[in-house]
Amino acid sequence: MSETASLPSAPLRARAEIDLAALRANVRTLRAKASGAAVMAVVKSDAYGHGAVPCARAALAAGATWLGTATPEEALVLRAAGLTDVRILCWLWTPGGPWREAVEADLDVAVSGMWALREVTAAARQAGRPARVQLKADTGLGRNGCQPGDWAGLVTEALRAERDGLIRITGLWSHFACADEPGHPSIAAQLTRFREMLAYAEGQGVTPEVRHIANSPATLTVPESHFDLVRTGIALYGVSPAPELGTPAELGLRPVMTLSASVALVKQVPGGHGVSYGHHYTTAGETTLGLIPVGYADGVPRHASGAGPVLVGGKWRTVAGRIAMDQFVVDLGGDEPAEGEEAVLFGPGDRGEPTAQDWARAAGTIAYEIVTRIGSRVPRVYVDEDREDRRTQ
Incomplete structure (x- = not known):
């Protein structure tokens, strides 16, 4: 595996894994x-x-x-x-x-x-x-x-x-x-x-x-x-x-990018608790909230506020309230995953995670924009490089 830069050994805030x-x-x-x-x-x-x-x-x-x-x-x-x-x-x-x-x-x-x-x-x-x-x-x-x-x-x-x-x-x-x-x-x-x-x-x-x-x-x-x-x-x-042409699998293709982040905070809140700017989301009852430390500065589309899907703890969650510049919140429904657990925004879908097309649908755009807009402060981590790649250097 190689990376775009020298990265710390501790878990990353976020990463875009690129499957070569x-x-x-x-x-x-x-x-x-x-x-x-x-x-x-x-x-x-x-x-x-x-x-x-x-x-x-x-x-x-x-x-x-x-x-x-x-x-x-x-x-x-x-x-x-x-x-x-x-x-x-x-x-x-x-x-x-x-x-x-x-x-x-x-x-x-x-x-x-x-x-x-x-x-x-x-x-x-x-x-x-x-x-x-x-x-x-x-x-x-x-x-x-x-x-x-x-x-x-x-x-x-x-x-x-x-x-x-x-x-x-x-x-x-x-x-x-x-x-x-x-x-x-x-x-x-x-x-x-x-x-x-x-x-x-x-x-x-x-x-x-x-x-x-x-x-x-x-x-x-x-x-x-x-x-x-x-x-x-x-x-x-x-x-x-x-979408009219078929899914990637139907076309014989496999998505290359998986975007994930580490859950930054899990906390219990009472019913009626407002979440994020403008309180466009209010908890229906006592629940747990998870903080995902990526936002529109990282390329996560703000238009997907209240709709963007994320896989946390093996379950699909939905963005609760507005996506902010650096972070957003998901309602975990009482589940309590550990801080540092992986939250997958999109990938190939093999593990049940959302895909770029799911985010495109949530944001009212196309999947091209979802992958292209992921910002430079999200490290690209390259996996499955091989000798044939290096021969072209």
């Missing part, structure tokens, strides 16, 4: 579902809260061949950690970004418009080497990406820069809007538009290394979208992209 064996198994499942396409492990936002570098290494050891980040800064951290012999795509750029650093680090950079093409070609001139550029098409998501009406101009200018030796067009790609909604008409419409934009670019002379549009839900349910590469994000971490 589960992550590797998820990669193997996704590779099997990818119809022969290569697999990109998306490790943006610190690997959705799981830790980018350890998760990237584990994913590569299990057969992923690309890494993906949102920002160039995230990608540069991976390079600095020694992940130098793997392709990394970063796609969220703003004017004045670290283009030259990205070019010199041999990153693949996404270009969605003329301003970005101008900046990356200028950086390539400064660096004295061509930039690896992937042109992104907006096929209907309406976020980043080049609109179909502007595609011809972007392709023309990119090909000119390629002929001048300033860039290499390594990819053509897009992103789905509703792949997590089975049968949504936009899925077929975006695929049709993507094929049209691919055909135009390739007809003009673009010869990309990879063409890709499939995210996690499309990897799992839309095989015709796999092309050369699939970008797997949330599924990599064993979280279902949407």
Whole structure:
């Protein structure tokens, strides 16, 4: 086992245990579902809260061949950690970004418009080497990406820069809007538009290394979208992209993160006792309360006040009253677990504990947000690292 930092030998206030064996198994499942396409492990936002570098290494050891980040800064951290012999795509750029650093680090950079093409070609001139550029098409998501009406101009200018030796067009790609909604008409419409934009670019002379549009839900349910590469994000971490697609177990996935804390205090209180700010919860009768020392500063969603589930002493408990910045309370119903006993907020569910999806339901959000928002003061504790992970260092 390794940890994110040097941790005390005493029990931790809280911990997010990251099961790298589960992550590797998820990669193997996704590779099997990818119809022969290569697999990109998306490790943006610190690997959705799981830790980018350890998760990237584990994913590569299990057969992923690309890494993906949102920002160039995230990608540069991976390079600095020694992940130098793997392709990394970063796609969220703003004017004045670290283009030259990205070019010199041999990153693949996404270009969605003329301003970005101008900046990356200028950086390539400064660096004295061509930039690896992937042109992104907006096929209907309406976020980043080049609109179909502007595609011809972007392709023309990119090909000119390629002929001048300033860039290499390594990819053509897009992103789905509703792949997590089975049968949504936009899925077929975006695929049709993507094929049209691919055909135009390739007809003009673009010869990309990879063409890709499939995210996690499309990897799992839309095989015709796999092309050369699939970008797997949330599924990599064993979280279902949407309840409508199935549970993690039904999709062949296993949740990677288990969030737990040590019970800080157990005390008896009389009936009618208010609990936490605003007294939105009042005890129905004499009972015991348990103090759980994590709160919204740790990423526990305040919107789950009065609803978030926790496993304490082998039983599901519910957050009593408001979740505060550093702590919340559960009504133990007269039970008296010892201080220091484990309280599990979420995990795979094997021991009867809640899952990230249960917390998402309680907070009115999605499971992506539950795992990604867990804050930096909760130590990540990595289990089941193996030699294959270390070989990618």
